Amino acid sequence: MVVALFNLVSALAGCVLLVVAGGDSVGMPNEWLARTPFPSWAWPGLILGVIVGGTQLVALIAQRRRYVLAWGPHAASGLVMMIWIFVEIAPLLVWSPLHGVYFLTELVQTVLAVLALGAWPQPFFARMPRRSRTGVGNTTDTPA
Structure with missing residues (x-):
């Protein structure tokens, strides 16, 4: 939750700065917009706040309400932020350097969510039991 909350606050702060103050005030000159389809920093700011921040908010709400599916939105919101970067x-x-910081937090959020979804087998170094010739059941109770 801490990583998602950090990402949410960052996305909303970036939204407000870009929409209200503009890119020039935060070190992003308007010349950078020449290579984009946007006429001003308002649209990128709104996308940052609504899409990137919104996915973080959905993940936080799902986790706070203890929905079974909460880890899916966490993984998705981390991926959305990586795509944003x-x-x-x-x-x-x-x-x-901020790109690196945010990419790292997004990566941490996504990895933690994927691990929470069960991607890390327990115990990690355990071996699978041998199967019988028919492919059904174990031939032995001890690992191979």
């Missing part, structure tokens, strides 16, 4: 960097070809 790639799409942001691609036309601008500008890298900032």
